[in-house]
Amino acid sequence: MSRKSRFFGRAYTALILLFLYAPIFVLIVFSFNASKSRTVWVGFTFDWYRELFHDASILGSFYTTLIVSVIAAAVATVVGTISAVGLHSMKRRPRNALLFINNIPLVNADIITGVAMCLLFVSLGRVLRFELGFGTLLIAHITFNIPYVILSVMPKLRQLDVNLVSAARDLGCTWFGALRRVILPEIRPGVINGAMIAFTMSIDDFVISYFTAGSSAQTLSMTIYSMTRKRISPEINALSTLLFVVVLGLLLAVNIRSSRQDEREKIKHKT
Amino acid sequence: MQNNRAASKFRTALSKPSALSAPYVGWLAVFVVAPILLVVVYAFSKVPSPVYYLTRETGIVETVTRETVNAELQADDSLIITVTTEDGIAYPESPENAISLLSQDNTVLVVSRADATVVMTVRFEGGGFTFDNFGGVWKSAPVFLRSFWLAFISTVICLVLGYPLAYILARETRGIQRAMNMLIMLPMWMNFLLRTYAWMSILENTGLLNRFLSIFGIAPLHIINTQTAVVIGMVYNFLPFMVLPLYSVIVKIDRHVIEAAQDLGAGAGQVFRRVIFPLSLPGVLSGVTMVFVPAVSTFAISKLLGGGMSNLLGDLIERNFRGNAYNLELGSAIALVMMVVVMVFMYFVNRFGDGTEGAVMM
Structure with missing residues (x-):
């Protein structure tokens, strides 16, 4: 590639990055603004951070989000992994049919999934006398998380050497033992990856939560949504700055670790 | 075939492992299939x-x-x-x-x-069978048109902006690729409502963009609460969904194929048109899907950036399910029609992709 085209390439990349980061930069800067204004800089302050940590609705919804995401990701990982093993051993036709249904929540627009589950919970609630709340929110999250786990575990199962399982069985392993000691260690990267995707999806979700949580449970996204509509407070900016720093830290840590791993592998290949 | 044989071997190795997915099959029936069927039932039910x-x-x-x-x-x-x-x-x-x-x-x-x-x-x-709800859907045909039109524009802009970026990235060194991947994913990890909300401060009439422009004596632009603002919000939110699949496909294109085309006398344009672009089509298709579907169904972006002016399908559905226009039957009918139209659209997009891919293979 010529130097000139490389220069244009980098300039273009920088422009796109500017587009992607301008709003985030604005959020961060105005989280330190000593006024409620979102556009006029008055002076530096930490007030919004202090208020954020005293805002019960924000903290409460933050905990709700965290608890829902952890439980939903954990349940989805266990159920998804076990189901993937089951699906993998099925004949092609039923397997493909089930995978098709499994993909419905992924392919459908979030709002359709949310609205459909809302209808289910409202109808069931009328019969079984319950209302939308934390329980329905959790069920919804588990439901849209499992497909991600299955999709991330299935390729690993396809790579798995079946002879290993047969050998374990021949050597007297029970099927559960074979699952635990042979299959699980082999598909582990897929399981971990699936768990991480599931957790991210849960943390990030707004639309499906909005339709399935009712009024008694509120996730962080829902609180932010109601705040952006009614009272716009720079606490939101403070909150997003904190989230940004946390996410940046996590991503950097993961990246540095994996690039180190890469280098170690390179060295291994050389020797 | 190969896969089937492996599966049967897997079956004999673990006695009856397919039973492991039985609980999930039940779960799918109750929480995935039944809700969709309920949408259909409600769409054809009389309003109580x-x-x-x-x-x-x-x-x-x-x-x-x-x-x-x-x-x-x-x-x-x-x-x-x-x-x-x-x-x-x-x-x-x-x-x-x-x-x-x-x-x-x-x-x-x-x-x-x-x-x-x-x-x-x-x-x-209520509960009787009726087609009346679809009359209500027909009344909101302008909203359908607007939603699909704005989603279409946003998808095209994402493709036009995202393709060069993915292409440039695929040519960079490994370290830069890794860093850029991180930088593109990082905003996705932040709550999209917060980021969209930040655009409000930028695009407002007295917002940061207009303040910046006024330094150069440029008259203020009226962007907020227009469809332009909604499109900006969509492009901003969904651009990474276009770039990442494109990048992952383009980076895997074998350089030898490109070199072969060049050796055979193809110019830069021809190489792109007849080699690179066809080979990157799977990425284009998944990028288009991943941008179009959320764009056509969004309701938060239009509410924040479009004000009351741009009423989209998502807003309509939201108001019928959770808002003041509470009407589950009409909401379901709108959702059903939207789902079907999107499915038909996706079917044609994918068939178009299959066709060209086949042609490339030949």
Whole structure:
């Protein structure tokens, strides 16, 4: 590639990055603004951070989000992994049919999934006398998380050497033992990856939560949504700055670790 | 075939492992299939409307109009009204309050007067089969058109902006690729509502963009609460969904194929048109899907950046399910039509992709 085209390439990349980061930069800067204004800089302050940590609705919804995401990701990982093993051993036709249904929540627009589950919970609630709340929110999250786990575990199962399982069985392993000691260690990267995707999806979700949580449970996204509509407070900016720093830290840590791993592998290949 | 044989070997190795997915099959039936079926059922159901039953002392039950009910309640001062609402608790009520309670399902009013006692029951009855809801959908055809049009524009802009970026990235060194991947993913990890909200401060009439422009003496732009703002919000939110699949496909294109084309005398344009672009089509298709579907169904972006001006499909559905226009039947009908249209659209996009891919293979 010529130097000139490389220069244009980098300039273009920088422009796109500017587009992607301008709003985030604005959020961060105005989280330190000593006024409620979102556009006029008055002076530096930490007030919004202090208020954020005293805002019960924000903290409460933050905990709700965290608890829902952890439980939903954990349940989805266990159920998804076990189901993937089951699906993998099925004949092609039923397997493909089930995978098709499994993909419905992924392919459908979030709002359709949310609205459909809302209808289910409202109808069931009328019969079984319950209302939308934390329980329905959790069920919804588990439901849209499992497909991600299955999709991330299935390729690993396809790579798995079946002879290993047969050998374990021949050597007297029970099927559960074979699952635990042979299959699980082999598909582990897929399981971990699936768990991480599931957790991210849960943390990030707004639309499906909005339709399935009712009024008694509120996730962080829902609180932010109601705040952006009614009272716009720079606490939101403070909150997003904190989230940004946390996410940046996590991503950097993961990246540095994996690039180190890469280098170690390179060295291994050389020797 | 190969896969099938492996599966059967897997089956014999683990005795009956397919039973492992049985619980999930049940889960899918209840929480994935049943809800979608419910959307269809609701879409074809009559909207429940209140029916008033009047039971006189003779024991005869008759269906009466709202006017008759109101007249009964205003008859004279001597009447005593006991109200039983859905929760089953009975309490006395003034006629004015009783009338307001008549709009609630399963409310029973016992109206006692000096000479007679009547029992009035309100029940919301619907559930019959009807096509009426689709008449309501037809009325919102402009919203459909606007949603699909804005989603289309956003998808095209994402493709036009994202393709060069993915292409440039795929040519960079490994370290830069890794860093850029991180930088593109990082905003996705932040709440999209927060980021969209930040655009409000930038695009407002007295916002940061206009302040910046005024430094150079450029007249302020009116962007917020227009469709332009909604498109900017969509492109901003969904651009990474276009770039990442494109990048992952382009980076895997074998350089030798490109070199072969060049050796055979293809110019830069021809190489792109006849080699690189066809090979990157799977990435284009998944990028288009991943941008178009959320763009056509969004309601938060249009509400924040479009003000009340750009009413999109998502807003319509949201208002029917959770907002002031509460009407589950109409909302379901709109959702159903949207789902079908999107599915048809995706089918054609993918078929178009298959066709060209096949051509490339030949």
